[in-house]
Amino acid sequence: MMLPELRTRPGDKVAREVTVDAGVTLPVTVIHGEREGKTMLVTAGIHGGEYLGIRAATLLAATLTPRDVAGRVVVLHCCNPGAFFAHRAFVVPEDGKNLNAVFPGDPEGSLAERIAHVIATAFIPVADVHVDIHCGDIPETLVSHVYYSDSADPAVNEASREMALASGADYAVPARGMKGPSHVACQRGIPSVLIERGASGLWSEEEAQRYVRQLRGVLAHCGLIDPEEALPRPRVIAHAFSLTAPKSGCWLPRVEPGDYVGAGEELGTISDFFGNVLETVVAAHEGVVLYMTSSLSVNEGGPLITCGSGDRE
Ligand SMILES: [Zn+2]
Incomplete structure (x- = not known):
């Protein structure tokens, strides 16, 4: 009511x-x-x-x-x-x-x-x-x-x-x-x-x-x-998949929202404050980048990037 x-x-x-x-x-x-x-x-x-x-x-x-x-x-x-x-x-x-x-x-x-x-x-x-x-x-x-x-x-x-x-x-x-x-x-x-x-x-x-x-x-x-x-x-996505940050650190993406990525393609790196690469993040599937962390900081286990794969129709 x-x-x-x-x-x-x-x-x-x-x-x-x-x-x-x-x-x-x-x-x-x-x-x-x-x-x-x-x-x-x-x-x-x-x-x-x-x-x-x-x-x-x-x-x-x-x-x-x-x-x-x-x-x-x-x-x-x-x-x-x-x-x-x-x-x-x-x-x-x-x-x-x-x-x-x-x-x-x-x-x-x-x-x-x-x-x-x-x-x-x-x-x-x-x-x-x-x-x-x-x-x-x-x-x-x-x-x-x-x-x-x-x-x-x-x-x-x-x-x-x-x-x-x-x-x-x-x-x-x-x-x-x-x-x-x-x-x-x-x-x-x-x-x-x-x-x-x-x-x-x-x-x-x-x-x-x-x-x-x-x-x-x-x-x-x-x-x-x-x-x-x-x-x-809109184009209809068949499946969305998310990656969490594997490490805490500085997130240096190589992609932007709307980019298409291939399976195994590098999405970015996480480095420490000295610039040493701690982790390289790769796409598990092909798809379009729907959203991602834009700040320099990411936290282990926290949101990093979500892609959507395949048109449904
Ligand atoms: Zn919201």
Whole structure:
């Protein structure tokens, strides 16, 4: 059930901070269309250092009017304001937990778990479709791609895939086990996609506008706004594989997101502070580099690089 302060009627547009916990408020905009249609929940800033996505959410919410919309668009602009203000990657600084990893949350848990619980119980249940906005966090860089569910009910998987194909991303990746709000949505029968673009927490107004075009592509596909010029169709990845850092040290990549690599090709080296090579990292399979660590530092066992192989179709 929608929080009382966010209950709207056709033609309403409400933008306000809602209290989700003692001392924690989340910025929310609801655009309630003049015409009937689906409810789309848009979540941004699950990782609060992903500024491009947060700016895109704000631009989307600011530019949609009830006249444009059939149904209802609910935008959660920044789900992790602690990280947003602290310039922290990946985690909720108050408890050190990755908000994306603690869904469906716990009303009695630490702050990340309580935020997840509110999103899972007060926002996701009102949605017919869901889009989670991410981007390259402060220490990572990536090529434009989108994840869709590949492990929920077949009808949910198919609807999620169609949303992904309408998103204008360069690559679409079937995810066998989505995390975060997308996991909760798909398990409840709500089609969901997770969109990625951008790098290193950086943002620009031009990039945010491009992100908004992608979001509008999904909105139009779901019938919430009038059809727009179709965006390029993503290439569908058959299998994504990730490498963790074999050693802690200085990561010197030889590839960039979007590069194609062959099996056995050198991806980069990890060296110590004196420049001695500790490890040479090679690709186990051929594929396109989807995302990788962009910072000089990597930690043993931590994320390093993910590639996607083979077109599925
Ligand atoms: Zn993220």
